[in-house]
Amino acid sequence: MKNTLTQIVNIVLIAAICFFAIAPIESPITQKGVRWMADLEDERAINELSIPGTHDSGATHSIADVAGRCQSLSIEDQLYIGVRFLDIRLQLVGDELMVVHSFVDQRTEFEDVLEEIVEFVEENPTEFLFISIKEDADPKRPEGDFTAILEGELREYERISESETLPKTVGEARGNIYVISRYAGATMGIPAYYGWEDSTSFTLGELYVQDNYRVDSAEEKIADIEATMAVADKCTSGLVLNFTSCYLTSGFPPTYAATPAKTINPWLLERLYIEARPQGVLVCDFITSEMSKAIWEVNFR
Numbered sequence: 608m609k610n611t612l613t614q615i616v617n618i619v620l621i622a623a624i625c626f627f628a629i630a631p632i633e634s635p636i637t638q639k640g641v642r643w644m645a646d647l648e649d650e651r652a653i654n655e656l657s658i659p660g661t662h663d664s665g666a667t668h669s670i671a672d673v674a675g676r677c678q679s680l681s682i683e684d685q686l687y688i689g690v691r692f693l694d695i696r697l698q699l700v701g702d703e704l705m706v707v708h709s710f711v712d713q714r715t716e717f718e719d720v721l722e723e724i725v726e727f728v729e730e731n732p733t734e735f736l737f738i739s740i741k742e743d744a745d746p747k748r749p750e751g752d753f754t755a756i757l758e759g760e761l762r763e764y765e766r767i768s769e770s771e772t773l774p775k776t777v778g779e780a781r782g783n784i785y786v787i788s789r790y791a792g793a794t795m796g797i798p799a800y801y802g803w804e805d806s807t808s809f810t811l812g813e814l815y816v817q818d819n820y821r822v823d824s825a826e827e828k829i830a831d832i833e834a835t836m837a838v839a840d841k842c843t844s845g846l847v848l849n850f851t852s853c854y855l856t857s858g859f860p861p862t863y864a865a866t867p868a869k870t871i872n873p874w875l876l877e878r879l880y881i882e883a884r885p886q887g888v889l890v891c892d893f894i895t896s897e898m899s900k901a902i903w904e905v906n907f908r
Contacts, residue, residue, distance in 0.1 A: 649778030847887025
């Protein structure tokens, strides 16, 4: 009897070990954020949406853990948790486009990022993306023209729209990648180089942008975010880009992205749990799965 009981216990233990070994662990890839747009009606207007976005989406490296880092997740993981607006900053090095944050090299080739983005949309054609592209640092040993090389790479992919206007509805947008062109001499994408103002709020064509990134306190930035939420609620066309990112100028050296995000992100998360109004695009530093979900869930209230 004792041996039989021991055998039963061993079988149960082995079964439990096998179950937990093969059971799926929740990760960005297994969450509903992969295809949250699938539940949107095709007729839904773009200006009526709440879209998770990231500021300096490729900035996962810093100098001495002080300046340069704005995200903890890779761009691929950001897409899988529901981010649908990417802010890509580039530098031409030789004839290669590299992801940077100002002078901080992010050790990533834009070509690799582009492949990830296109592959994601091809695998999830219910989704669509906005990618803002900016030349963020002067070329190093350039072997060509930034705009010519960039647009040559973009035009290799059918999923990347050359449209100079925003899509009007979800149905029109599905399966496409829309470029917001923050670089000189653009011949494709939604023009956003001339007229983009520094550290303030402004209207530029179909875009309303709040990007007041130099602030004295996190509370000042929160007031900017709240004011822009009200703009998004009344928006009847176009797209509102509400940057929640900033750095604090009140000390020396300035306090960079991570410190104000520790105040802003918890406030934003709590606020979103009770929001039912369209938010436009909330462009965040250090986005998490929980934050992204809180933003896109607003669409279904």
